[in-house]
Amino acid sequence: MSKKLLAGYAVVAAALLAAPHLLDSYWLDVLNSVGLYALLALSLNLILGDAGLFNMGHAAFYAVGAYTGAIVSTRFELPILYAVPLAAVTAAIFAAVVARPVIHLRGDYLLIVTIGMGEIVRIALVNDVFGLTGGANGIFGIPRPVLFGHKIRKPEEFLYLIWGFVAATVFLFHRLEQSRFGRALNYLREDPVAAEGSGVNTARYKLMAFVLGAAWAGMAGSIYAAKMTIISPESFSFWESVVLFLIVILGGSGSIPGVLLGAALVVGLPEIFRGFATARMLVFGLVMMVMMVVRRQGLLPLRRMRFKPSDLKRAEAARAAQAPAEVAR
Amino acid sequence: MEQFFQQLTNGLAVGGIYALIALGYTMVYGVLKLINFAHGDLFTYGGYLGLTLLTSFLLQDRMGVMAGIGILTVMVMGLVGVMGVVLERAAYRPLREAPRLSAVVSALGASIFLQNALMLIYGAQFQTYPEGLLPQTAVSLGGIQIPLIRILVVLASIVMMAALYLFVQKTKIGTAVRAAAIDQGAARLMGIDVNKVVSLVFLIGPALGGSAGLLVGLYYGRVDFTMGWVYGMKAFTAAILGGIGNIPGAMVGGLLLGVIEALGAAYLSIAWKDAFAFCVLILILIVRPTGLLGERVAEKV
Numbered sequence: 001m002s003k004k005l006l007a008g009y010a011v012v013a014a015a016l017l018a019a020p021h022l023l024d025s026y027w028l029d030v031l032n033s034v035g036l037y038a039l040l041a042l043s044l045n046l047i048l049g050d051a052g053l054f055n056m057g058h059a060a061f062y063a064v065g066a067y068t069g070a071i072v073s074t075r076f077e078l079p080i081l082y083a084v085p086l087a088a089v090t091a092a093i094f095a096a097v098v099a100r101p102v103i104h105l106r107g108d109y110l111l112i113v114t115i116g117m118g119e120i121v122r123i124a125l126v127n128d129v130f131g132l133t134g135g136a137n138g139i140f141g142i143p144r145p146v147l148f149g150h151k152i153r154k155p156e157e158f159l160y161l162i163w164g165f166v167a168a169t170v171f172l173f174h175r176l177e178q179s180r181f182g183r184a185l186n187y188l189r190e191d192p193v194a195a196e197g198s199g200v201n202t203a204r205y206k207l208m209a210f211v212l213g214a215a216w217a218g219m220a221g222s223i224y225a226a227k228m229t230i231i232s233p234e235s236f237s238f239w240e241s242v243v244l245f246l247i248v249i250l251g252g253s254g255s256i257p258g259v260l261l262g263a264a265l266v267v268g269l270p271e272i273f274r275g276f277a278t279a280r281m282l283v284f285g286l287v288m289m290v291m292m293v294v295r296r297q298g299l300l301p302l303r304r305m306r307f308k309p310s311d312l313k314r315a316e317a318a319r320a321a322q323a324p325a326e327v328a329r
Numbered sequence: 330m331e332q333f334f335q336q337l338t339n340g341l342a343v344g345g346i347y348a349l350i351a352l353g354y355t356m357v358y359g360v361l362k363l364i365n366f367a368h369g370d371l372f373t374y375g376g377y378l379g380l381t382l383l384t385s386f387l388l389q390d391r392m393g394v395m396a397g398i399g400i401l402t403v404m405v406m407g408l409v410g411v412m413g414v415v416l417e418r419a420a421y422r423p424l425r426e427a428p429r430l431s432a433v434v435s436a437l438g439a440s441i442f443l444q445n446a447l448m449l450i451y452g453a454q455f456q457t458y459p460e461g462l463l464p465q466t467a468v469s470l471g472g473i474q475i476p477l478i479r480i481l482v483v484l485a486s487i488v489m490m491a492a493l494y495l496f497v498q499k500t501k502i503g504t505a506v507r508a509a510a511i512d513q514g515a516a517r518l519m520g521i522d523v524n525k526v527v528s529l530v531f532l533i534g535p536a537l538g539g540s541a542g543l544l545v546g547l548y549y550g551r552v553d554f555t556m557g558w559v560y561g562m563k564a565f566t567a568a569i570l571g572g573i574g575n576i577p578g579a580m581v582g583g584l585l586l587g588v589i590e591a592l593g594a595a596y597l598s599i600a601w602k603d604a605f606a607f608c609v610l611i612l613i614l615i616v617r618p619t620g621l622l623g624e625r626v627a628e629k630v
Contacts, residue, residue: 113610123604
């Protein structure tokens with residue numbers, strides 16, 4: 001992590017710590033939404049940005065997590081924060097089952113299949129599958145989370161909870177980027193054939209990216225359920241998946257700071273322009289088109305290691321210097 | 330048995346509409362390898378434009394129902410076709426050489442833009458077509474009653490599909506379209522102006538989609554600014570079912586999907602009606618990614 005990036009994170013963290021003293025509860029709520037979307041978009045970024053898999057049904061994993069959290073906390077009276085890991089595991093298992101047969105599909109076919117998966121999940125929730133999801137009305141009366149015996153209900157308390165999760169995720173995913181797993185995913189995105197050729201089991205890594213991304217989305221879903229205390233199938237429509245997809249693409253696919261900026265812009269900006277509520281979606285669509293033509297790598301693109309021609313020359317010079325020694329041997 | 334045939338004819342009518350939309354997807358995919366997400370919204374524009382032209386020019390009163398609807402169809406197809414050409418110029422042509430994802434995002438942006446523009450112009454409420462536009466008669470066929478409109482929809486879609494098929498197979502321009510679909514570079518070397526072919530594809534596909542929007546308006550009597558998404562996804566499923574890039578495949582796929590959906594809604598569950606198309610879609614892509622009449626699409630890696 002570069003010093004510049006570290007300084008950027010420090011500024012954001014300081015601003016967030018100061019926020020409860022500066023903003024009213026409405027804007028704190030907006031910040032909480034930004035945090036939740038950042039968490040979700042970071043989870044999608046593992047799949048879309050790092051592994052390059054077009055997943056436009058991410059809301060399905062989010063929904064599975066949210067409903068898991070809601071069901072165990074309302075029916076089995078398990079505290080919602082205990083439900084968080086459970087939601088992550090459920091979403092991961094769900095992802096492993098549904099992604100396994102389709103993971104080999106070519107980019108835009110995967111896109112269509114994941115859209116289909118998202119819609120099937122939504123229709124299943126509306127139809128009250130297993131008699132647990134409450135149909136079109138959803139589930140209400142989800143208990144507030146309790147942390148160290150303290151009930152979390154005020155927006156500023158949620159701010160610390162949600163952004164605490166975001167901070168931990170950012171730290172963890174930066175580490176992940178540097179790991180063997182993260183590097184394998186990057187090879188996969190840049191050139192699947194070359195990755196396979198250099199010994200990366202592409203099918204396995206694709207599936208792992210899907211499962212990990214889904215687990216994170218499920219976790220975010222259960223936090224969402226705890227914050228809202230009401231969930232319904234409408235919260236997990238195709239539109240949600242599109243918004244997450246856009247956050248990743250507009251912010252900068254594969255770049256963690258880019259995704260955070262994307263979440264702030266896509267979720268936060270429309271709140272500022274609330275007065276133009278009817279026209280803002282129109283502008284949104286237009287921005288997407290213009291953005292792709294003008295700056296398709298996103299606002300804060302991933303910095304990739306690249307060889308410059310001068311590097312190549314230096315390498316050749318070094319080899320030339322070594323060559324006589326090799327001949328002598 | 331009677332219910333079966335009623336549902337079958339209903340499924341064929343809806344399937345004909347799916348097939349007309351699917352042709353636009355399949356032609357664009359065949360030539361550009363792009364899923365035109367905005368195609369469903371152009372279909373919606375067909376439904377709304379039809380309504381506006383019908384009510385503002387009072388076509389049905391001036392020249393009788395059938396002639397009025399005929400002229401209306403031509404006008405709607407022309408306007409939506411031009412919209413398609415403009416869309417390609419603005420949103421897709423600058424991205425022709427860009428990575429696939431950029432064009433997909435641009436297409437989604439175009440879809441959101443078109444849908445919300447429609448909502449701002451007409452309002453969020455659904456719009457209704459004038460009642461009693463077509464005679465409410467039904468044709469009796471071997472004991473079952475088939476409404477005239479249902480026959481009209483099936484006939485209109487079959488006529489348009491047949492015309493397109495003949496155009497692509499028998500004319501010189503159609504040959505150019507097929508050549509560009511197989512290999513753009515080689516087609517260019519043979520002296521084919523690929524940009525013109527793409528424009529033509531974006532004229533014909535949306536024109537047919539627009540006519541499908543008009544047919545939906547006449548068939549159900551109402552149009553809704555969000556209907557493009559559901560119909561678009563189902564038509565895309567139809568295109569994959571038949572084998573994407575393949576024109577007869579889109580026709581067969583559309584009709585088949587309409588029938589599957591109508592029978593599924595009647596015999597399995599109406600609440601899950603919209604999920605059938607997606608289940609079919611996933612199953613085909615897993616089991617037979619090439620569709621019924623299509624080329625291979627799954628990647629080996």
